[in-house]
Amino acid sequence: GAGVSQSPRYKVAKRGQDVALRCDPxxxxxxxxxxxxxLGQGPEFLTYFQNEAQLDKSGLPSDRFFAERPEGSVSTLxxxxxxxxxxxxxxxxxxxxxRGLETQYFGPGTRLLVL
Amino acid sequence: GESVGLHLPxxxxxxxxxSIINCAYSNSASDYFIWYKQESGKGPQFIIDIxxxxxxxxxxxxTVLLNKTVKHLSLQIAATQPGDSAVxxxxxxxxxxxxxxxTFGQGTILTVHP
Numbered sequence: 001g002a003g004v005s006q007s008p009r010y011k012v013a014k015r016g017q018d019v020a021l022r023c024d025p026x027x028x029x030x031x032x033x034x035x036x037x038x039l040g041q042g043p044e045f046l047t048y049f050q051n052e053a054q055l056d057k058s059g060l061p062s063d064r065f066f067a068e069r070p071e072g073s074v075s076t077l078x079x080x081x082x083x084x085x086x087x088x089x090x091x092x093x094x095x096x097x098x099r100g101l102e103t104q105y106f107g108p109g110t111r112l113l114v115l
Numbered sequence: 116g117e118s119v120g121l122h123l124p125x126x127x128x129x130x131x132x133x134s135i136i137n138c139a140y141s142n143s144a145s146d147y148f149i150w151y152k153q154e155s156g157k158g159p160q161f162i163i164d165i166x167x168x169x170x171x172x173x174x175x176x177x178t179v180l181l182n183k184t185v186k187h188l189s190l191q192i193a194a195t196q197p198g199d200s201a202v203x204x205x206x207x208x209x210x211x212x213x214x215x216x217x218t219f220g221q222g223t224i225l226t227v228h229p
Contacts, residue, residue: 004158031214031215033215033216033217035217040123041221041222042204042206042219042220042221042222043159043204043217043219044219045216045217045218048214048216050214055214056214056216091158091159093158095215099214099215101146101147101166101208101215102215103149103161103164104149104161104215104217105161106151106158106159106160107158108156108157108158109157109158
């Protein structure tokens, strides 16, 4: 079956540009997570959705970052007025339910480069 | 070139050797731990997990050991193969949430020489 997919895989943006990153989780998965992975580091939590509800956005680095999952399936992470420090790989993960003790399946990530 | 290798611990082994990758976690309240493998240009891939009420779990060619006393996690890979070369991350569900918000360690680069 299909895993988590993300698009675009690569994105180059000029500083100040807005970008939108898409995540298609595994069909039927309740939970969806966004993580940010800087070069040479482990992923860091950004935000969490349970179906369409955004229950935790404590990891979003600034109010330029916004995420949504309006129908409880596809999610979009939007970054407004991109800065060079936003350059990273943005990973999406999903899990079947909303219990903590279960596997999160990751997508391939979107590599964002802000010039 | 990329500097990713300059800041991560590295482990270099010969094909067929056993590998042990270690991880120290930070939160004594963590109740779930996972090892992920990440190849270049790909997302993290689940390897094995363990709950805090266990101290050992075995999978295919992999074993995870959990020592809660010293907050230490290890991943053992038997008969390491060149395809095992990747960055390995431990992750913990630090508790406090019901939905599995993960905190990742820094990662270890494993290189397997044929």
